[in-house]
Amino acid sequence: MDVIYILWLRQLKRYLRSKSRIIGSLGQPVLFLFALGFGFGPIFQKAGQGNYIQFLTPGIIAMSILFTSIFSGIEIIWDRQFGFLKETLVAPVPRWQIMVGRTLGGATVATFQGLIVFVISLIAGFKPQNPAMLIFAFLIMILTAILFTALGTAIASILTDMQGFQLIMNFLIMPLFFLSGALFPLNGLPKILSILISLDPLSYGVDGLRGSLTGLSHYNLTVDFTVLIIISVILTGLGSYLFSKIQI
Amino acid sequence: MEAIEVLNLTKKFNGFTAVDNISFSVHAGEIFAFLGPNGAGKTTTIKMLTTLLNQTKGSIRINGLDPQKQQDQVRRSFGIVFQDPSLDDELTAFENLEFHGVLYQVPQEKRRERIKELLQLVELWDRKHSLVKTFSGGMKRRLEIARGLLHHPQIFFLDEPTLGLDPQTRNRMWNYLQNLNKKENITIFFTTHYMEEAERIAQRVAIIDYGKIISLGKPDELIKETGKNSLEEAFLVLTGHAVRQEEAESIDQMRLHRRMWRRH
Numbered sequence: 001m002d003v004i005y006i007l008w009l010r011q012l013k014r015y016l017r018s019k020s021r022i023i024g025s026l027g028q029p030v031l032f033l034f035a036l037g038f039g040f041g042p043i044f045q046k047a048g049q050g051n052y053i054q055f056l057t058p059g060i061i062a063m064s065i066l067f068t069s070i071f072s073g074i075e076i077i078w079d080r081q082f083g084f085l086k087e088t089l090v091a092p093v094p095r096w097q098i099m100v101g102r103t104l105g106g107a108t109v110a111t112f113q114g115l116i117v118f119v120i121s122l123i124a125g126f127k128p129q130n131p132a133m134l135i136f137a138f139l140i141m142i143l144t145a146i147l148f149t150a151l152g153t154a155i156a157s158i159l160t161d162m163q164g165f166q167l168i169m170n171f172l173i174m175p176l177f178f179l180s181g182a183l184f185p186l187n188g189l190p191k192i193l194s195i196l197i198s199l200d201p202l203s204y205g206v207d208g209l210r211g212s213l214t215g216l217s218h219y220n221l222t223v224d225f226t227v228l229i230i231i232s233v234i235l236t237g238l239g240s241y242l243f244s245k246i247q248i
Numbered sequence: 249m250e251a252i253e254v255l256n257l258t259k260k261f262n263g264f265t266a267v268d269n270i271s272f273s274v275h276a277g278e279i280f281a282f283l284g285p286n287g288a289g290k291t292t293t294i295k296m297l298t299t300l301l302n303q304t305k306g307s308i309r310i311n312g313l314d315p316q317k318q319q320d321q322v323r324r325s326f327g328i329v330f331q332d333p334s335l336d337d338e339l340t341a342f343e344n345l346e347f348h349g350v351l352y353q354v355p356q357e358k359r360r361e362r363i364k365e366l367l368q369l370v371e372l373w374d375r376k377h378s379l380v381k382t383f384s385g386g387m388k389r390r391l392e393i394a395r396g397l398l399h400h401p402q403i404f405f406l407d408e409p410t411l412g413l414d415p416q417t418r419n420r421m422w423n424y425l426q427n428l429n430k431k432e433n434i435t436i437f438f439t440t441h442y443m444e445e446a447e448r449i450a451q452r453v454a455i456i457d458y459g460k461i462i463s464l465g466k467p468d469e470l471i472k473e474t475g476k477n478s479l480e481e482a483f484l485v486l487t488g489h490a491v492r493q494e495e496a497e498s499i500d501q502m503r504l505h506r507r508m509w510r511r512h
Contacts, residue, residue, distance in 0.1 A: 002350050002353075003351060006351070010336065010347060013338065013339060013343070014336070014339070017379075018338065078502070081499060082332050082333065082334070082502070083334060084334060084335065084339075084344075086334040087335075087348065087351075088351060089300060090298055090299060090300060090323055090326075090328055091323060091348075091351040091352060092319075092320040092323040092324045092351075092353075161499070161501070161502060162502060162505070247300060247302065248300050248301070
C-alpha cells in the first residue's frame with residue numbers, strides 16, 4: 001500500500017506544483033467551450049435542440065479528462081528513461097503496484113482538471129439540472145479518468161520511444177474524442193457512425209456526465225456505469241501486465 | 249563469495265549481438281571499472297546485472313543470486329546511479345530520498361536518520377527542501393549517489409557517473425565513494441570514459457569492445473602489457489583509434505529533445 005500511496009502522492013505533488021501546466025492544459029477545453037458553445041449556439045437553438053452550452057459542457061469535461069489521462073499514461077515513455085520511474089523499476093516492489101499507484105495519481109489529476117472545467121462552464125452559463133446528481137457526475141469523471149490513464153499506460157508500455165506519439169494522437173485520441181458524442185447529439189445518425197460511437201468507451205463517459213448533469217441520456221446511467229467499470233478493470237489489468245513486462 | 253559473477257553472458261537484439269559471450273567476476277569490496285568505446289555493450293551489461301533486461305544466454309550471479317529468478321532479493325542488494333538522471337525534478341531533495349526509502353521499505357525512523365546522514369555526507373543537507381530542478385548537474389549527481397546508498401546496498405553500480413562534471417566535483421564524489429568502499433566494504437562497479445579516473449580509482453578494469461571483453465586486470469598490468477605510459481594510451485592500443493560509427497538510437501534523440509525543452 002505504501003508504494004501505491006507514494007506514487008499517487010508524487011503525481012499529485014507534481015501537478016499542484018506546476019501552475020503553468022494546469023493553466024496551459026485548460027486552454028484547449030476553454031477554447032472549445034467558448035468558441036463552439038457560443039459559435040454553434042444559435043444554430044443548435046434553431047434546430048430545436050435547446051441550449052448548446054448546456055449540451056456541450058459534459059462533452060468538454062470528458063475531453064479534458066481524456067487528454068489529461070492519456071497523456072499522463074503516455075508520459076511513462078519519458079519517465080522510464082529520464083525520470084523517477086526508472087528508479088522504481090529497479091526497486092524491490094511488484095511492478096503492478098507501481099502501475100496502479102501511477103494510474104491512480106494520473107486519474108486524480110485528470111479528475112481535478114475535469115472539475116476545473118466544470119467550474120469554468122458554470123461561468124459560461126452552464127446550469128446543472130439536479131444538484132443531487134452531481135455525485136454521479138463526479139463518479140463518472142473518476143471512472144473515465146482511470147480508464148484512459150490505464151489505456152495510456154498500456155500503450156506506453158509497448159512503445160519504446162516518442163516516435164509513435166503522433167500516430168496515437170491522430171489515430172487514437174482524436175477519434176476517441178470526435179466519435180464520442182461530445183459535440184453532437186446521438187439521435188438520427190447514420191448507422192455506421194452510431195456503431196462506431198457505441199464502440200468508443202468515451203461515449204459512455206460523455207453520456208454518463210450528460211445524464212447526471214443535464215438529465216439527457218442516450219444509453220442511460222446504469223449502462224454507462226457498467227461499461228466504464230468493466231473496461232476500466234480490463235485496461236488496468238492489461239496495463240499492469242504490459243507494464244510488468246517492460247525492459248529498458 | 250564473489251559480488252558479481254558473470255559466465256558466458258550474451259545479449260542479442262534482433263540479430264545484433266550487443267554483448268557477446270563475456271565472463272568476469274568482481275570480488276566483494278572491490279572497485280571495478282568497466283571501460284569501452286561508445287556502443288561497446290557497457291550499459292547493456294549493467295542493465296542485465298541490475299534486473300532491467302533479460303539476457304539471451306549465459307548466467308549472472310549477484311551476491312550468489314540470480315537477477316532473473318530472485319529479482320527482489322537482487323534488487324535489494326544493490327544501489328545504482330543511472331547514466332541518465334532519474335531524479336524527480338518537481339520534488340525536493342528530501343522527497344526524492346523519502347520516496348526511495350519507502351520503495352525499499354526502510355522503516356520511517358531509520359529512513360529519516362539515514363537521509364540526514366547521507367545528505368550531510370554529500371553536502372546537500374541545507375538544500376534538502378529545495379526542488380531538484382534548481383540544482384546544478386553536480387548537485388544532482390551527488391543526490392543520486394546519496395539516494396542509491398539509502399538502503400545500505402552491498403554493491404553500487406554507477407554508469408558514467410562523472411559525465412559532464414567539473415574536476416572539483418568529480419574529485420569530491422570519488423572521495424565519498426572511496427571512503428565508503430573502505431568503511432563499509434561496499435563493492436563499486438562503474439563505467440567511465442575518463443581513463444585517468446579509472447586508472448586512479450579502480451583496483452581492476454575490464455575493457456569491452458564490440459560486445460567482447462578484450463582485456464581484464466589491474467590498471468598497471470594493462471599499461472605494462474601494452475608497453476605504454478597510461479591507461480588511456482593502453483586503451484587506445486587495445487581498442488584502436490577509429491571513432492565508432494554509432495547509429496543514433498531513439499534514446500539519443502530523446503536525450504536531445506530533453507536538452508532542448510527542459511533545462512536541467
